[in-house]
Amino acid sequence: MTVKSSLRDRRRLQTSREIQRAALTLALRHGHDSVTTEAIAAEAGISQRTFFNYYLNKDAAIIGNAPSFDDDTVARFRESSGPLLADLLQALRRLLSNSDLDRSTSQLIDRLLVRSPDLLPIFYGSLKRLRDQIADLAVMRLGEDARADAELLAEAISHALADTFRIWANDDGMSADSIVDIAAAKLQVLRGLLTPGVQPIPAASTVRPDTQAMTSTAAAPIRP
Amino acid sequence: MTVKSSLRDRRRLQTSREIQRAALTLALRHGHDSVTTEAIAAEAGISQRTFFNYYLNKDAAIIGNAPSFDDDTVARFRESSGPLLADLLQALRRLLSNSDLDRSTSQLIDRLLVRSPDLLPIFYGSLKRLRDQIADLAVMRLGEDARADAELLAEAISHALADTFRIWANDDGMSADSIVDIAAAKLQVLRGLLTPGVQPIPAASTVRPDTQAMTSTAAAPIRP
DNA sequence: GCACATGAATGCATAGTGTGCAATATTTGC
DNA sequence: GCAAATATTGCACACTATGCATTCATGTGC
Incomplete structure (x- = not known):
């Protein structure tokens, strides 16, 4: 449960990225609507059935899996007593430093979003998991009664973060560390x-x- | 183009509401996932093909059509020179007073959202049109360079509005006029x-x- | 009134999505 | 190596969504 197998997990991560890459390149080449899950699977060298073992749907494959807080970060947040916003941003800094962002993939996503703006809601929606986690953290401080406020805050934060993410994808000179600062x-x-x-x-x-x-x-x- | 036909339009509006009602009741009775477009069409007394003439997909039928600004409201906003936020809220007040909200339908939507929280992203997403319009208004003031900021603001506003909308749906004593105030x-x-x-x-x-x-x-x- | 244009409803065919299940292959722990 | 766990795949199937042609209702011009 702690440090699980290895070959299996590395493979899993790799194919999940290959699928995403296939989905992105095909969508950029032929347009999002014209790409079928079958074509993506073929491009990635797997069966269509396996495609759906990795991603729930075509859109999820294009956007990929957003990162989420690890337990350690949550614990630190819980124990901190700084201002709420500052602590949330600090947690996000840790989140981003842990997850190894791939700028080239991010660039592909950004280009696709420019080409097919109908995907924007899906892009922002893909942060649902992260948004919910941020809201949960905020609720720890504000109390369950203020969940609606916490979710509104979380929505704003994740939206700003997503925007900054796109800026970072296109600016080679920008370090990943500064993403949170710009979002702030x-x-x-x-x-x-x-x-x-x-x-x-x-x-x-x-x-x-x-x-x-x-x-x-x-x-x-x-x-x- | 101004005051279009009559019988036809009234009919269209009515069936579109009947479809929504059918979709909501069936989803509340059997669960959102178990309801097929065919069942909704049958309940509404139309063919499945006609269902798709009214709504692009099942989710759209459940949420219904969100209102949007009329030209007059946009013109007033453009000519006003008050603080940005106040003017946006004023435009929203006009929007809500024009559109006749149906509290019973809103209640069904709210109950369904409680029962099936997976629909929440779709609910917030359904405001995309309104959100884009708010962003466009803000851009008039802030300039095209600040579009990202305008969209972030629009997202926050529409989110707060959607939350308040759900409160209004469940509070018979609350007037529609106060929706914008609570959201503010x-x-x-x-x-x-x-x-x-x-x-x-x-x-x-x-x-x-x-x-x-x-x-x-x-x-x-x-x-x- | 009547003929015609326009828009709506429907059936049918079809491409694509997504899931359950069972068979098969691969990896891992021992 | 071998057995258990996990992954991949094919197949069948239900459902979604769109295009097209047909039929029917409605509104318009004369």
Whole structure:
């Protein structure tokens, strides 16, 4: 149960990646709708039946398996007493450093998302598992009564993370470590947008404010 | 193009609702997975082929068609110069007052979501159209460069709205007008959770802060 | 009224999805 | 090596979803 077999598991991981690669290349070449599970299986060198042993459906094969928190990370979070958001982000940092991200595969995913925007909901939806885990962590702090709030927070965090993931996939100079930081910055932009009374039309001069200023950093000043 | 036919359109709307009702009752009675499109069609008194003329798939029939902004509302938003969030909420208020919500159907949806939580992603996903429209409105203010931020904001707003919608469905005393207000309050809770350094461990006494205080209202005080 | 265009409902055929089951092959623990 | 556990595969089958042709209802112009 702890350190399970080896050859078997390595094989399993490898074929699951081969299937994903086959699904991605075929979808990019012929369009997502025109690719059948049979074609993916053939490309990956397995039977169609085996395809469904690895992935529940075609979309899951394209997106691949999102990572999830390990028990150690959860334990650390539980014991920490820092600010909620900071602790959540720290847990995500650990998550990302554990999972070895494959930039080339991520690039393929990103390109496919550009080509077939109908897949975007599926892409964000693929983070359901991670989103639920984040919500569970938040509930530990906020209490079960606040589950709806925790889920809303988790949704925002995972969305920001997914966006940043796509940026990372296309920026070779960007380290995986910085993914969480950029996502955190995006969340601060969101916080600014949620601040009531913001977007002040400057009394001074031009009507159109510098849009960059809205997005580049956290929030406009708050009127108490 | 303005006030189109009548008998035809009323019929169309009616059968589309009959189909939804059939889908919901059958799913609640026998479980979502056990219900076939053929059974839904039979229950609604139409052929299976006609079912697919009304809804793209089984899930769409269950959730029904989400409302979307009319041109007038969009125009008003464009001309307004208030704070972004306030204007978006105002547009949503108009949206909800135009669309006649059916509480009994909403109740069925909510009960089904409790019984089959696997439908939750589909439920939130069904707001894609509305979410995209909200994002488009936000982009008008923030500029095309900030589309990602606008979409993140739109996601949060539509999520909060969907949650509130479920509350409204189960609270006969709650008016449809207040949906947007409650959702706005939820967004302020989110803003509080996104505020860095929050969840202050009170220097005074016990380690465990009152969790209610975190969720009941907007945000903890901010340290500038 | 009547003829015609338009849109809706249906049956049929068909491609593709996804699952259960049983047979077979492979890996692992011993 | 050998037996147990696990993976792969083929096959059958139920269901989803779409295209196409036909029939029927509805709305429109004259």
